[in-house]
Amino acid sequence: MLVLKNSVIDLHHSEKKTLVGFFSLYITLCIVILIFISFVYYKFQKDLMLSQKRIDLQNYSNEFIIQLKQLHINFDKNRVYPRDSRFKTAIYDSDKQLIFSTLKSPSVQLDNIVYTSNKTIHFIKEPESYYLGARYVILEIEDNQTWLDDIEQEIMIFTSIGLVFMLFIGYWLLQLFIKPMRDAMHLLDRFIKDTTHELNTPISAIVANIEMIDTTNLDEKLARKIRRIDIGAKTVSNIYQDLTYLTLNHQIMSQNEHLDVGKILFQRVEYFSTLANVKHIEFKMNIQDDVILFIDIKKLSKLIDNLISNAIKYNKINGTIDIILKDKYISIHDSGKGIKKEQLALLYDRYSRFDKTVGGFGIGLNIVSMICKEYHLEIDISSEVNIGTKVEVKWK
């Protein structure tokens, strides 16, 4: 939808579905109302046209009935049914049996007074005396249907204008509806932006200083504590990077270059090794050399980071992570608890988390999906509960 496209905020699938549902219902309702109004207008115009024609038809019928009377009086001498070039006629008796007809349209409604029938106009007159037994005299004139063309044109114009107007109202209503939703998400985004901004300096200081500590000269107890601080700092740093990416980075132009994906993969595995060691998770790397991808280095790192981070986070103790890199193909397969089928479709939604026992904001895969979309990478997630989750990224 146009209204959502330009928004910085991504609406959830269900919210989009609700809005699309509302808009469809609104448009359907508008169309039904417009059809109803058009129909009423058509009926009104038709009645107007018929009432105008009725005056002529009334005069014709009077003339015809005089001729019919003459024929009735002189029936023993003359049996030629009266005819007129201006109109056609038929006579029916009181049991609605046809006595004689010169009508073009045989479809007759004797209970009506004036109506249209197969491009003709019929007028029913009941004479005071039933000449030749004629209780009903039907007069027929040609209907050139110019009135219908005019009405069609008018209805088309006014319906189109009405529909456009209704669409504008609908658009305005939609804006009104999504405003609280957008406001709430803006508030959350602004909060994250402000928070992350304030986190930048202390996190950088912690990470930089830990890296500078030489753990080899420390006793085992202290070194373990330092490693824990390192893991904690890296986790916070990772979250920080995700949040900054979401709030800032994706609006910045990418600096794409030809990157060796294998090299980056090794770097990122190395980065996460301390984190993986805590859960005794083993990385099994099957990396093909010289797999090149034209991408921004920060974005590729972010993509890999999020996938590895998830594979660690949702893995079991003593689990494994298989990383395969082939030509135009990366696969990261963990041995974790897996994801239920019905939850797979909602994976890329921001702030959606299926396992609240582990930390996170539920933004990782949203970022992955955004990066994949930007670089036309095809991502496929397959999962089996209690066996593991496999994420495959392919490109052409």
Add this chain to the structure above:
Amino acid sequence: MEINLFLKSLLKVVVSLTIFFVFTSQVQGSVYTQNCIACHKDIPVSIDKYFYRYLLKYSSEKKVKHAIKHYLQNPSQEKSVMADAFINRFGIKNKSKLNDEQLENAINEYWETFKIFGKLK
């Protein structure tokens, strides 16, 4: 011998009577001819004029037939389709002595003779 002669004479009488009745019925014609035309031919207004009067007032076959039958069974000035001047001059006819079936046959023939259906050009 006498019995045979009697039977022969009886047969002759029966045959003669049959021939007589067949002949007279042919000469006399239908109920309509015998009972309607017979009288109406003496009136200066021809019988078809009554039909068109009925048609003018009752329109359909069913209603016309019903009205004629109703009138013939119990004629009155109110039921008559003719103008007052006509009634004043010729009066009201006598009640018909024909039974229902005969009346219906006569009326059917009357309708078939003068009906409009199929006669207009």
